[in-house]
Amino acid sequence: MAIVMSVNAGSSSLKFQVYEMPEEKVLAKGLVERIGLNDGVFSITVDGQKYTTTCDIPDHEAAVRMLVDALLEHHVVNSLDDIKAVGHRIVHGGEFYSDSVEASTDAVEKVEECIPLAPLHNPAGLVGYKSFSKLLPDASQTFVFDTAFHQTMPAENFIYPIPYEYYEEDKIRRYGFHGTSHKYLTQRYAEITGKKPEDVQIITCHLGNGGSITAVKDGKSFKTSMGLTPLAGIEMGTRSGDIDPAIPGVLMQRHNLTAQEVDNILNKKSGLLGVSGVSSDSRDIENAAKEGNERAKLASKIFDDRVIETVGGYYALMGGADAILFAGGIGENSITTREAIIDGLAALGVKLDHEANNCRGKEVKISADDSSMDVYVIPTDEEVMIARDAYKNLAAE
Ligand code: ADP
Numbered sequence: 074m075a076i077v078m079s080v081n082a083g084s085s086s087l088k089f090q091v092y093e094m095p096e097e098k099v100l101a102k103g104l105v106e107r108i109g110l111n112d113g114v115f116s117i118t119v120d121g122q123k124y125t126t127t128c129d130i131p132d133h134e135a136a137v138r139m140l141v142d143a144l145l146e147h148h149v150v151n152s153l154d155d156i157k158a159v160g161h162r163i164v165h166g167g168e169f170y171s172d173s174v175e176a177s178t179d180a181v182e183k184v185e186e187c188i189p190l191a192p193l194h195n196p197a198g199l200v201g202y203k204s205f206s207k208l209l210p211d212a213s214q215t216f217v218f219d220t221a222f223h224q225t226m227p228a229e230n231f232i233y234p235i236p237y238e239y240y241e242e243d244k245i246r247r248y249g250f251h252g253t254s255h256k257y258l259t260q261r262y263a264e265i266t267g268k269k270p271e272d273v274q275i276i277t278c279h280l281g282n283g284g285s286i287t288a289v290k291d292g293k294s295f296k297t298s299m300g301l302t303p304l305a306g307i308e309m310g311t312r313s314g315d316i317d318p319a320i321p322g323v324l325m326q327r328h329n330l331t332a333q334e335v336d337n338i339l340n341k342k343s344g345l346l347g348v349s350g351v352s353s354d355s356r357d358i359e360n361a362a363k364e365g366n367e368r369a370k371l372a373s374k375i376f377d378d379r380v381i382e383t384v385g386g387y388y389a390l391m392g393g394a395d396a397i398l399f400a401g402g403i404g405e406n407s408i409t410t411r412e413a414i415i416d417g418l419a420a421l422g423v424k425l426d427h428e429a430n431n432c433r434g435k436e437v438k439i440s441a442d443d444s445s446m447d448v449y450v451i452p453t454d455e456e457v458m459i460a461r462d463a464y465k466n467l468a469a470e
Pocket of ligand 1: 280281282283284310353354355356357401402403406407408433
């Protein structure tokens with residue numbers, strides 16, 4: 074038995090979950106927000122009880138210090154030595170990593186090398202790691218990459234049709250993200266159905282604020298909708314997803330914008346928010362659409378259709394699939410979105426059981442008995458995947 078932490082550090086936030094492994098029992102979880110800004114917020118939940126503190130939290134190291142103090146205060150651990158391993162979510166592992174890795178000096182250098190591919194995310198992950206390794210010098214530390222699961226994609230699915238030297242020299246290619254979630258869904262589907270992982274042919278739809286869809290062939294990522302960056306693919310809360318690649322140039326010229334300003338528009342002001350003008354949150358969009366807001370209806374229709382065309386395209390590309398899986402905030406909770414997507418895929422013979430679909434946040438099969446493919450809602454769990462890999466590395470030490 075060992076206490077293992079799963080950590081997801083952002084530029085001004087840090088999410089954590091504390092597990093007893095290998096039982097995978099959650100002992101505590103929480104979130105530090107507004108790190109480096111005024112009025113930082115620290116919250117921790119232990120035994121169903123949530124405790125929140127508001128104070129200035131100058132940096133990630135201070136955040137980690139608050140967090141370990143809280144674990145001691147709430148008797149989650151008796152001493153810091155009880156925390157045997159920490160797993161860190163790292164967004165980009167480039168072509169270096171197809172699996173999690175012990176956070177060695179070499180691994181830190183490689184994550185640093187990938188910073189140009191994830192300029193906001195990788196530095197945050199490293200700052201989180203460095204803060205933990207300072208305060209828990211004896212704990213085993215593991216990097217778990219969002220990109221790792223997708224390293225199995227064949228070249229035709231990751232090379233962009235642009236001059237090949239940009240791949241060779243600049244490593245411009247499709248990487249894909251949310252890999253930890255797509256991998257969890259793949260494993261969970263294999264468990265539910267009793268299939269061997271190598272026999273799993275599914276399409277996994279992780280639909281949250283950010284969304285991506287993956288074709289899983291023979292249990293491996295075959296193609297995924299995000300690309301060089303998480304901006305690609307389906308329409309998202311504030312991200313455009315795929316658009317005509319000429320649009321950024323046109324916007325730059327017409328409005329005298331810099332590349333960075335266009336990047337900001339496509340990442341932060343587009344998607345559901347940009348089209349609807351209402352909100353990036355799919356619940357607000359659903360409500361506005363119900364009240365007759367035409368642009369909210371349009372944003373929602375674009376979202377559903379992008380998912381439909383991606384799933385349909387992957388179905389053809391992988392030569393059929395046994396199941397479609399829904400996860401993420403929208404995938405797990407939006408009854409109407411799932412209905413619109415599955416109804417839109419009727420040409421593939423897939424059919425919804427409307428009664429079963431009337432659920433939120435639960436693991437359930439929602440396809441009708443005569444559906445050509447099974448459809449499941451599977452609440453994703455990236456945190457437990459990170460804890461599992463951290464525990465695996467600890468056991469291997
Ligand atoms: P992130 O990508 O930030 O992790 P989440 O997976 O939490 O995002 O998903 C956030 C999205 O899930 C939001 O668009 C939100 O509206 C949607 N969502 C959450 N709960 C519900 C619900 N009950 N009904 C419909 N949508 C929901």
